[in-house]
Amino acid sequence: MTDSGPAATSTAPTDAVTDLPARAGLATRVRRRVVWALVVAIGVAALAAMALSTSAPDQVLDPDEAGPQGGRVLVQVLRDHGVEVEVVRSVDELLDVDPGPGTTVVVGNPAHLGSDSTELLGEATSEADRLVLVAPTAEQLATLDLPLTSSDLGAQVTVTAGCRSTVARPDDTASVVDTRFVPVNRGGGPAATLCFALPNPRGDDEAAPADFGFGAALATVPAGAEHPEVVAVGVGSGLTNRFVGEESHAGLAVRALGHSPRLVWYQPGIGDLASAGGAGLSAWPDWLTPAAVILGTAVVVLAFVRGRRMGALVTEPLPVVVRAVETTESRGRIYRRARDRGRAAAVLRLGSTERLARRLALPPHAVEAVQAAAAAAAGMPPTQVAALLAGPPPTTDVELHTLANALADLEERVRTS
Secondary structure, eight states: OTTHHHHHHHHHHHHHHHHHHHHHHHHHHHHHHHHHHHHHHHHHHHHHHHHHHOOOOOOTTOTTOOSTTOOHHHHHHHHHTTOEEEEEOSHHHHHHHOOOTTEEEEESOGGGOOHHHHHHHHHHTTTSSEEEEESOOHHHHHHTTOSEEEEEEEEOOOEEOOSOOSSOOTTOEEOOEEEEEEEOOSTTOOOOEEEEEOOOTTOSSSSOGGGTTTOEEEEEEOOOSSSOEEEEESOGGGGSTTTTTSTTHHHHHHHHHOSSSEEEEEOOOGGGGSOTTSOOOOSSOTTHHHHHHHHHHHHHHHHHHHHHHOOOOOOOOOSSOOOTTHHHHHHHHHHHHHTOHHHHHHHHHHHHHHHHHHHHTOOTTOHHHHHHHHHHHHTOOHHHHHHHHHOOOOSSHHHHHHHHHHHHHHHHHHHHO
């Protein structure tokens, strides 16, 4: 009984001391995980903030966009003139609104209008009053079987209508031309009325602007059996919020889009690039999603494994301390043992030339310029400096030593000049 008390009191401190490393390790692991959790949380919060604070770029002639490339100003002007404006963003929505008589349809931005969607556009607007195409491509005009072809122009040039049509007046002017229209013969249908003849890009008198030899910025195709009246507008940038108030852009826009009491503004979306009856085009191929999941999982597992294997950084004393100048001294000993005074002198001269070039702000390869500038800065004859930097190699150790001292003196003179 007398021995049990001391034994018990001596065992408890021993167990406590034994548990200290385990407790310290556990605390270290907990702190590490908390730090990593905070880092991940901060990263997620930063990405979320960036996503919320970054606005999407302006889409050209988007009727709801108030930026310079948008078309909200034009929509408001049309509504002020009593036109009912309805916005659709896919060819399916266009089919649902049924643009029949009393309706004008405008395609604001045909960049996402695929060939099959163009065919559906022609079918949907066959009974409408007018179809307005802003900067259509040659493929879209061919799909709609219109007697026109087009090409990108993108020029700021002031042109006058010089014609009279349902849209343009003879004295109308436009200053931003995006697309050039040229008539073609397709099926013997009605010819297009061209306005805003483009000038000769070569600047000579080979053809007058009134001859439309270089195309036009606006074309009107009369209604036919398969399509309504079509207005192809090549001054699309002139209808944007930035330019609609200049020249005759506003008048052209109101006459082109305000023809009917109802306007359906069709802004094709990315889905309208899809082919009819198919899976369609997608920014993400079918194989990319599972590949991204597999790759992401592999990265996470690799990071977890490597993170557990790597411990805390520890300092370890080096077995020897190597001086920074040891390499230079070793090379000098090799040159001396080999009695290669020419190589040693070349290394000294090259080093001096490079340092002098940096000091004098000259390229190192311009040896003659460096020599002339160094002679002027050091106040020494140019021939003497040239002999130091590019003279014959020394033949004795004394000459090599003298050369080294002379080069050091030259550098000191230039440095203190």
